[in-house]
Each structure stands twice: as structure tokens, then as C-alpha cells.
Amino acid sequence: MNVTLELVPGVLVPRRETELLGRSAVALLHDxxxxxxxxxxxxxxxxxxxxxxxxxxxxxxxxxxxxxSTVALARSNAERLTLKDRVTIRQGDLFCALAGEGLAGAADMVVCNPPYISTARLDSESAHLLEAEPREAFDGGPYGISIHQRLIRDAVGFLKPGGWLLFEFGLGQDRQVAALIARAKTYEPVTFARDEAGAPRVALARKLRNGAAPSPSLAG
Structure with missing residues (x-):
């Protein structure tokens, strides 16, 4: 997305597929x-x-x-890009990091690229990812969606009515993601942004604007 970043050992190297999440977010924010x-x-x-x-x-x-290390690097990048006046970086476990910041019900959008590889897979064919990058950046729990579950639940309290939750997920996890969002009963039916091969990789879920129950159908 035309932003040059400093990277250090022990912090996740951004992947090309995350541009799909970023560009989807920017398109919605422009509108x-x-x-x-x-x-x-x-x-x-x-x-x-x-x-x-x-x-x-x-x-x-x-x-x-x-x-x-991750928070220090993000702050360094914000300063180097002269964006620290508009980008505030906090440290903590998901939304606990933002406690006391006055953001409850204030966000127009939450974006997230969470870990989404299952623990078993990470310990087998994906073990090479841990050679230079931290385990917490990849390990999504037994089914690869543990962080997604928390994200979907906790983002609701920070989003405005009609605010957007966008997040990346792994290949083949779209049905699980759709089920999690539908089960929350606080979002409109999910839609997906797809990669160049046509595979769904980013979820776009809008918080309900009036408290009404969502439609039972799931958009693809």
C-alpha cells in the first residue's frame, strides 16, 4: 500500500495478502x-x-x-513516517490495551490480521514460520480461530452502530467465520473480499444499526 516499513527480527513480516484487508478498509472509509x-x-x-x-x-x-518488541517497532514506524500524531499505539491483550481511552462505542472501523494457523498445523508443516517470526503471530489455537472468536465478540463494544469489523482469515475458514459472525447476532450478514484466485480471505461485517436481529442468510 505504498508505505515503507522498518522490520526487525521477532516481529511478523507483513504478507502481500494483507493488502486485501487494507484496501478493503480504505475503500469503505472513503465512503x-x-x-x-x-x-x-x-x-x-x-x-x-x-x-x-x-x-x-x-x-x-x-x-x-x-x-x-512489536509495540516498539510500530511506534518507531509511526514516528519515521511522521504519523505519530494520528496513530496511537498501545500494548495489551486485544481490546484490554485500549481500556480507559474513551473508545467504547466510538470506532467507525476495527481491522485485524489475527493469527489463524491451528496449533497442530503450526507444529507440523508450518513449523518453518517460527524460525524468524514469533509464535503468537501465527498460532490461532486448536482450530485456528481462537482470536477471531474473541475479536468478533469484543469489537461490538467499540464499534458505533453501523461500524465495520474487517479481518483476515486462513484459506478454507470462511464457513467457520460466517458461523461465528451469525452466532454473535450483533452484525449484518457477512460478506467476503476475495484474493486473486477467488478465495475468500477477508471478512467484512457491519454492526447492526438499530438493534434488530440480523437476517439468517449469509452472504458469500
């Missing part, structure tokens, strides 16, 4: 609020938060991650 508030969970090097802030000059972005 939305004039001064949007955006939250980037699991921000890593700050790639999504900083790309969104660079593309949407009126956006105020809050980003969060768990580890010291």
Missing part, C-alpha cells in the same frame, strides 16, 4: 465518516494502521499489540 476513528488490533509492525492513516488523512487510528 464513510469524514473523520473516522479506526482501531487496528494485532497491529504488528503497524502496517495496516499506518497505511490507513497515510491513505485517509482525516483518520484517527488506534493500534494495539501484545509484545514489547
Amino acid at each position: 464513510g465518516a469524514l473523520d473516522p476513528v479506526v482501531i487496528d488490533m494485532c497491529c504488528g509492525s503497524g502496517n495496516l494502521a499506518l497505511a490507513i492513516a497515510a491513505e485517509i488523512p482525516a483518520a484517527r487510528v488506534w493500534a494495539a499489540d501484545l509484545t514489547d
Whole structure:
């Protein structure tokens, strides 16, 4: 997304497929609020938060991650790109990092590139990913969707009515993701952004605007 980032060992290297998440977010923000508030969970090097802030000059972005090294790198990137006045990076476990920041019910969008490889797969054919990058960036629990479950549940309290939750997921996880969002009963039916091969890789879920129950159908 035309943003140059510093990277260090021990922090996830941004992947090309995450541009699909970033560009989907930017497209919605261009059509939305004039001064949007955006939250980037699991921000890593700050790639999504900083790309969104660079593309949407009126956006105020809050980003969060768990580890010291990741948060330090994201803050360094924000300063180097002269975006630290609009991008605030906090440290903590998902939304706990933003406690006391006055963001409850205030966000126009939450974006997230969470870990989504199952623990068993990570310990077998995907073990090579751990040679230079941290396990917490990949390990999504027994089925690869543990963080997604928390994200879908907890984002509701930070989104405005009609606000958007966008997140990346692994190949073949779209049915699980759709079921999780439908089960939450706080979002409109999910839609998906697809990669160049046509596979769904990013979920776009809009928080209900009036408290009504969502339609039982699931968009693909």
C-alpha cells in the first residue's frame, strides 16, 4: 500500500495478502465518516494502521499489540513516517490495551490480521514460520480461530452502530467465520473480499444499526 516499513527480527513480516484487508478498509472509509476513528488490533509492525492513516488523512487510528518488541517497532514506524500524531499505539491483550481511552462505542472501523494457523498445523508443516517470526503471530489455537472468536465478540463494544469489523482469515475458514459472525447476532450478514484466485480471505461485517436481529442468510 505504498508505505515503507522498518522490520526487525521477532516481529511478523507483513504478507502481500494483507493488502486485501487494507484496501478493503480504505475503500469503505472513503465512503464513510469524514473523520473516522479506526482501531487496528494485532497491529504488528503497524502496517495496516499506518497505511490507513497515510491513505485517509482525516483518520484517527488506534493500534494495539501484545509484545514489547512489536509495540516498539510500530511506534518507531509511526514516528519515521511522521504519523505519530494520528496513530496511537498501545500494548495489551486485544481490546484490554485500549481500556480507559474513551473508545467504547466510538470506532467507525476495527481491522485485524489475527493469527489463524491451528496449533497442530503450526507444529507440523508450518513449523518453518517460527524460525524468524514469533509464535503468537501465527498460532490461532486448536482450530485456528481462537482470536477471531474473541475479536468478533469484543469489537461490538467499540464499534458505533453501523461500524465495520474487517479481518483476515486462513484459506478454507470462511464457513467457520460466517458461523461465528451469525452466532454473535450483533452484525449484518457477512460478506467476503476475495484474493486473486477467488478465495475468500477477508471478512467484512457491519454492526447492526438499530438493534434488530440480523437476517439468517449469509452472504458469500
